[in-house]
Amino acid sequence: MKSVVLGIDIGGTNTKFGLVEQNGGIVARQRISTHADQPASAFFDRLFGKIEDLKGDVSDGVEIKGIGVGAPNANHHTGMIETPPNLSWGTVDIVELIQRHIDLPVAITNDANASALGEFRFGAAKGMNHFIQITLGTGVGSGIIEEGKLIYGHDGFAGEMGHVTAVRGGRQCNCGKKGCLETYASVNGLRRTIYELLSEMTEKSGLRDLKWEEMTGDKIHEAAKNGDPVAERAFGRTAKILGEAMADAAAYFSPEAFVLFGGMMGAAELILDPVKEHMEENLFPVFKGKIQVIPSALDAGSAGIIGAAALIWGELEKKEKASEGKEEA
Amino acid sequence: MKSVVLGIDIGGTNTKFGLVEQNGGIVARQRISTHADQPASAFFDRLFGKIEDLKGDVSDGVEIKGIGVGAPNANHHTGMIETPPNLSWGTVDIVELIQRHIDLPVAITNDANASALGEFRFGAAKGMNHFIQITLGTGVGSGIIEEGKLIYGHDGFAGEMGHVTAVRGGRQCNCGKKGCLETYASVNGLRRTIYELLSEMTEKSGLRDLKWEEMTGDKIHEAAKNGDPVAERAFGRTAKILGEAMADAAAYFSPEAFVLFGGMMGAAELILDPVKEHMEENLFPVFKGKIQVIPSALDAGSAGIIGAAALIWGELEKKEKASEGKEEA
Numbered sequence: 033m034k035s036v037v038l039g040i041d042i043g044g045t046n047t048k049f050g051l052v053e054q055n056g057g058i059v060a061r062q063r064i065s066t067h068a069d070q071p072a073s074a075f076f077d078r079l080f081g082k083i084e085d086l087k088g089d090v091s092d093g094v095e096i097k098g099i100g101v102g103a104p105n106a107n108h109h110t111g112m113i114e115t116p117p118n119l120s121w122g123t124v125d126i127v128e129l130i131q132r133h134i135d136l137p138v139a140i141t142n143d144a145n146a147s148a149l150g151e152f153r154f155g156a157a158k159g160m161n162h163f164i165q166i167t168l169g170t171g172v173g174s175g176i177i178e179e180g181k182l183i184y185g186h187d188g189f190a191g192e193m194g195h196v197t198a199v200r201g202g203r204q205c206n207c208g209k210k211g212c213l214e215t216y217a218s219v220n221g222l223r224r225t226i227y228e229l230l231s232e233m234t235e236k237s238g239l240r241d242l243k244w245e246e247m248t249g250d251k252i253h254e255a256a257k258n259g260d261p262v263a264e265r266a267f268g269r270t271a272k273i274l275g276e277a278m279a280d281a282a283a284y285f286s287p288e289a290f291v292l293f294g295g296m297m298g299a300a301e302l303i304l305d306p307v308k309e310h311m312e313e314n315l316f317p318v319f320k321g322k323i324q325v326i327p328s329a330l331d332a333g334s335a336g337i338i339g340a341a342a343l344i345w346g347e348l349e350k351k352e353k354a355s356e357g358k359e360e361a
Numbered sequence: 362m363k364s365v366v367l368g369i370d371i372g373g374t375n376t377k378f379g380l381v382e383q384n385g386g387i388v389a390r391q392r393i394s395t396h397a398d399q400p401a402s403a404f405f406d407r408l409f410g411k412i413e414d415l416k417g418d419v420s421d422g423v424e425i426k427g428i429g430v431g432a433p434n435a436n437h438h439t440g441m442i443e444t445p446p447n448l449s450w451g452t453v454d455i456v457e458l459i460q461r462h463i464d465l466p467v468a469i470t471n472d473a474n475a476s477a478l479g480e481f482r483f484g485a486a487k488g489m490n491h492f493i494q495i496t497l498g499t500g501v502g503s504g505i506i507e508e509g510k511l512i513y514g515h516d517g518f519a520g521e522m523g524h525v526t527a528v529r530g531g532r533q534c535n536c537g538k539k540g541c542l543e544t545y546a547s548v549n550g551l552r553r554t555i556y557e558l559l560s561e562m563t564e565k566s567g568l569r570d571l572k573w574e575e576m577t578g579d580k581i582h583e584a585a586k587n588g589d590p591v592a593e594r595a596f597g598r599t600a601k602i603l604g605e606a607m608a609d610a611a612a613y614f615s616p617e618a619f620v621l622f623g624g625m626m627g628a629a630e631l632i633l634d635p636v637k638e639h640m641e642e643n644l645f646p647v648f649k650g651k652i653q654v655i656p657s658a659l660d661a662g663s664a665g666i667i668g669a670a671a672l673i674w675g676e677l678e679k680k681e682k683a684s685e686g687k688e689e690a
Contacts, residue, residue: 114647162515176613178514183507185615186491187651190507192612195645197605200529208646276526283521284505284613286514316524317537318443322516357686 034059036094037344038083041143041336042103044068044118047079050334051086051094052341056154058334060089072113072121072129080133098137099130100344102146102336109188111140117206139347143167145182145191146339147293147330148175153342156291156329163289164281165328166193168274168296171206172214172221176285193281194218198273217274219249219295225266226252237262253299267302274303275310282323283316293328293335300327363388365423366673367412370472370665371432373397373447376408379663380415380423381670385483387663389418401442401453409462427466428459429673431475431665438517440469446535468676472496474511474520475668476622476659477504482671485620485658492618493610494657495522497603497625500535501543501550505614522610523547527602546603548578548624554595555581566591582628596631603632604639611652612645622657622664629656 036051036059043066050061062082066075087094103126104116111127113119127138141149148165151157157165161180167173172194176183183190194214195207202211203224215221226239226247237260242251255263278290290311296303308325315323330338365380365388372395379390391411395404416423432455433445440456442448456467470478477494480486486494490509496502501523505512512519523543524536531540532553544550555568555576566589571580584592607619619640625632637654644652659667 178507178512178519179510181508183614185507186617187615187648189647190613190615192615192645192647196609196612197643200605209643276529280525280609281613283525284519284610285512286516286519286521288515314526314538316521318518318521319516 034090034092034094035097037097037341037348038099039337039339039341039344040079040099040101040103041146041340042066042101042119043143043336044104047075048334048337049079049082049086050337050341051090051096052337052345054345056338056341058337059094060086061334061337062086066119068119072119072124072126076129076133083134096134096136098139098344098348099134100146100340100342100347101126101130101138101140102143102340102343103140104143106140106142107188108139108141108145108182108184111138113140137344137347137351139344141182141343142173143336143339144173145175146343147173147328147335148177148182148291148339149342149346150330150335150339151291151293151328152177152180153345154330154338156326157289160288162285162287163291164193164278164285164287165291165293166274166278167294168217168219168292169294170218170220172218176287178285193277196277196280198277213273213277217270217277217296222249222252222266222270222296223247225269226262229262229265229269233262233265235261239263249295249298253302256299256302267299268306270296271303271306272310275307275312276314278307278311278325279314279316282311282319286319287323289324289326291326291328293330294332297327363419363421363423364426366426366670366677367428368666368668368670368673369408369428369430369432370475370669371395371430371448372472372665373433376404377663377666378408378411378415379666379670380419380425381666381674383674385667385670387666388423389415390663390666391415395448397448399449401448401450401455401458405458405462412463425463425465427468427673427677428463429475429669429671429676430455430459430467430469431472431669431672432469433472435469435471436517437468437470437474437511437513440467442469466673466676466680468673470511470672471502472665472668473502474504475672476657476664477506477620477668478511478671478675479659479664479668480620480622480657481506481509482674483659483667484664485655486618489617491614491616492620493522493607493614493616494620494622495603495607496623497546497548497621498623499547499549501547505616507614522606525606525609527606542602542606546599546606546625551578551581551595551599551625552576554598555591558591558594558598562591562594564590568592578624578627582631585628585631596628597635599625600632600635601639604636604641605643607636607640607654608643608645611640611648615648616652618653618655620655620657622659623661626656
């Protein structure tokens with residue numbers, strides 16, 4: 033009988049979930065469509081309908097100790113998901129919805145925070161008590177670990193590095209602001225940079241043959257590898273803006289490392305070194321040469337499950353410690 | 362017999378110190394010249410030469426429980442002051458130097474962190490577990506409280522909001538970088554803004570009659586109160602840049618409040634409302650309308666002593682709690 037937790041990674045399109053041991057091993061996993069247009073309760077009915085199957089996949093049997101959830105706009109403090117951008121759920125009490133199905137400890141946090149926790153427990157930041165995980169995906173998210181704990185802030189929404197202003201008066205962001213880091217350093221931001229450069233440059237570029245929809249991160253990466261001057265410069269510009277933003281973040285947090293994660297890291301070889309260079313150039317002197325910039329060590333396909341599991345394993349251990357303390361006293 | 366701590370506020374010109382009760386009451390205080398050109402050991406010899414006098418000032422007698430120090434570039438983690446900008450001390454082990462004189466618990470931190478702790482225990486942020494204190498003085502410093510604790514980061518130097526880039530490629534900063542918030546939002550930054558505006562504007566302004574040295578914060582404030590268009594615009598520009606930077610800080614920390622402190626707050630009536638407005642305008646939507654911008658409640662003359670005392674009182678209480686826990690166990 034294995035002790036596991038259920039880690040749930042809710043995305044706008046798909047939801048991944050798995051049974052995860054205390055050492056980060058995934059003993060069983062599945063994926064369902066999120067059906068973002070249906071109510072949250074219907075989603076959890078479907079999800080928990082699969083849990084018995086999932087348990088059946090493990091030959092020696094499992095005991096589920098708790099449930100961790102990573103989801104967009106999930107608030108660790110309140111247990112609510114608050115009007116998530118890609119789900120038509122409105123504001124829902126996720127913890128309550130889950131506990132209707134299984135009466136176990138539940139902890140939730142947003143997806144970027146969950147991946148930071150996964151990295152902290154099982155990934156590239158193992159043993160680091162001060163680091164910033166940046167997810168460079170469709171958007172830009174961040175999870176910030178200080179003294180070994182996630183920073184949540186007063187209302188649970190701290191760590192929104194994607195919405196720090198990278199360029200004053202810059203690109204329109206979906207959040208309503210202008211110039212957010214997300215509009216430059218996400219995969220979609222990279223595409224916008226390609227369009228900007230195609231407007232500025234006259235050099236030949238195969239990227240002119242692609243429509244907006246066709247211009248994926250992979251295509252831009254491929255073009256850069258083949259020496260396309262527009263694609264190359266786009267990565268350079270992205271790295272500059274991201275490195276500058278990281279230097280500012282360093283002034284606030286004095287981290288040991290930045291861990292970079294997400295779709296953009298498919299082009300890690302074009303991003304890591306220039307980002308580090310631009311960060312160094314803009315660092316407050318006392319931090320120069322002290323901060324690592326490293327790629328995530330988590331598998332992109334399971335990082336969300338692992339992160340959600342890390343969250344609840346952490347909570348369970350805290351509870352155990354607290355109750356041990358009480359017994360001793 | 363009163364229980365007190367010794368709070369020491371080391372500045373480039375003067376050092377203030379006082380005996381402070383657990384409720385923040387200062388029972389005796391003094392000030393000496395720092396003589397920044399002499400070695401640190403000579404400074405502490407002089408300082409501790411005064412301590413008996415200071416104790417004598419309290420009629421019922423005192424028991425000193427510990428010593429807190431706020432000083433530029435003081436590192437809480439190491440107990441060292443590391444090449445402070447306005448002192449020719451190099452890097453010195455302050456804790457060791459002090460314990461040569463009195464063998465008591467010593468805690469040190471930089472001056473901006475100390476004032477944040479003072480505000481947290483005794484001032485405008487009493488009862489707030491998430492806030493950012495910004496000192497708008499000759500430079501710009503900050504102390505950041507998250508979950509009721511100062512953020513120190515990996516190397517003890519976190520919370521350098523003064524050296525976040527406010528204007529990309531902007532004004533030269535003493536730190537070597539360009540465009541640091543400090544070069545705009547400090548009192549010296551305000552003076553630089555006056556010069557910038559005098560170069561741009563043709564309106565009549567009494568500020569043209571002043572030399573660089575004469576153009577103090579007070580003079581600029583006075584001019585603005587009398588309707589000087591250059592001085593008025595300078596405060597407006599300062600408030601805009603500071604408000605924008607605060608909006609970014611909010612995205613990282615989700616604070617309950619910003620507490621503003623320091624010489625610039627002599628002109629609080631010209632700063633507070635516009636800063637708040639510019640912050641609101643630039644906030645990530647989820648934070649809008651949630652974050653207070655308030656003036657420090659500490660007296661400028663004693664805030665440094667109070668802050669240093671708050672630091673060591675906090676440490677002493679932590680130790681007491683820990684030892685109580687052990688006894689119970």
